[in-house]
Amino acid sequence: MWKFLLPFAAFIALAVLFAFGLNPKRDIHALPSPLIGKPAPPIALTDVMDPTRPVNNAEFKGQVYIVNVWGTWCEACREEHAALLEIARQKVVPIIGLVYQDQRDKAKLWLEQLGNPYAAVAFDTDGRTAIDWGVYGAPETFLVDKRGTIIYKFISPMTPEVWRREFLPRIAAARGAGA
């Protein structure tokens, strides 16, 4: 009897494994960030809109904020832009933009044409800040708490639904925690 049951059980086990592995909702490129629970790396760059204006995330310490990594070469960033504008309108938390692997004038034009949801937009000239943040693509969105600790990273375009489901509860919890 087991001679027939065993292959059948093996088949079921494989089918379940594949069902998980091939789930189209699962992004195979999304990796857990080792930076969650760690202090946010410093951002000490200049603003896309004005190269004489420094952008430093140390200034945002003491409040919950978001860091959104994007580039004009990134189609998915165009997709999420409306959601970011909507989030900015809600004025829940400031959004710091980090422009990645891009040209300053292109990024500037993008913001002038599509609107600027960012409290500040840092221009990463040589990709070093992005390396410190463990960035390997765009868009990526980090949530940083009042103590300056990264508490969440979302890889993929931001949507109103993701914002409600993943970000708002965490922001409320981070605020509730005080400190």
Place this chain on the structure above:
Amino acid sequence: MNGYIRAALLIVLALCALGGLPARALDANGQLEDPALQARFEHIAKDLRCLVCQNESIADSNVELAADLRRQVREMLVAGKSDDEIFDFMTDRYGEFVRFNPPLDRKTALIWGAPFIVLLLGVVIIIRIVRGRSRMPLDDEPSPGPL
């Protein structure tokens, strides 16, 4: 005939020798002056995954992130950092997944152990099959013909 075989062997050997040539780093002006550092660089770059393309190392990949990471590795080598310090720098930022050869620890034990588990399973299965067969009558031997 012998000559053909010898020629074929020579071609195969030549191809093998070509395959053994060290992979060229992509950056034209990126060669480190110290050959020892360059050797360490190539070794490290081959063990770091390019996270954009995921199945390529940063030594093989052409994307910008890989170029940035190669520059990072070179700078750290020149600054006198050890291989472990460089790998730690990368795993601190990108996680263990960035390494093609993750170190053996509790989390990666299954990955390293899986081939041996499968091998053991195979041995057990073969032993069972062989034992089962040796108990069977030898009916597929040619029956002895009339003497």
